[in-house]
Amino acid sequence: MARVLVVEDEAVMAKAVTTGLRRAGHVVDVAVDGHAALERTGIISYDLVLLDRDLPFVHGDDVCRAMVARGDPARILMLTAARAVPDRVSGLHLGADDYLTKPFAFDELLARVDALLRRPEARAVPVTRVGDIEIDRARRTVSRAGAPVELSVKEFGVLDVLAGRAGELVSAEELLHLVWDENADPFTNAVRVTMVGLRKKLGDPPCISTVRGVGYRLGTDGAGEAGETQ
Secondary structure, eight states, X not given: OOEEEEEOSOHXXXXXXXXXXXXXXXXXXXXXXXXXXXXXXXXSOOSEEEEESXXXXXXXXXXXXXXXXXXXXXXXXXXXXXXXXXXXXXXXHTTOSEEEESSOOHHHHHHHHHHHHHSXXXXXXXXXXXXXXXXXXXXXXXXXXXXXXXXXXXXHHHHHHHHHTTTSOBOHHHHXXXXXXXXXXXXXXXXXXHHHXXXXXXXXXXXXXXXXXXXXXXXXXXXXXXXXXX
């Protein structure tokens, strides 16, 4: 699962790409112009930005330049209707990591996204271990004490966040922000429901503890509390 920003001013295109990426398990936000793209990338750490080149207010080229200049670690996949070789070359020279011309097949877009996310610089250590729990981010698999654990996309995302912050408390609000997208209802009980399922699948001894009203913590010392926090 990756955090992706789709920067596209064509509503139909933005919806199609966003829907496809979410079905593939990614967390996706949308910006409809260059100014909004710079604001979002300045606040949120994205793994990948799908950047339309012809944007209102701030051109996609300028968004790319600004992200590269400030050292933004996000991979940039530039999208454009321009098919000429010089256009593609100039986009790559701006600092984009890849370039895809419109129209394109979604399968090709997804393949390019996956290829960019496989680059070591674009992702964290692929295997995380916390006690007897092992999380392979590249293969999207989880095991506990050597036994595979089948998780939903959101359960995997929650566990991945908790494992990356092992020993630290992570609030429900932060989990909602990191694992769901920006349109998630802040009053939803999605985190609580997902946590119930995750705990059940991970089994005993309990490994996710709760400080009520504060957040969740992953640890495998068997001291996890079975309660939930809102």
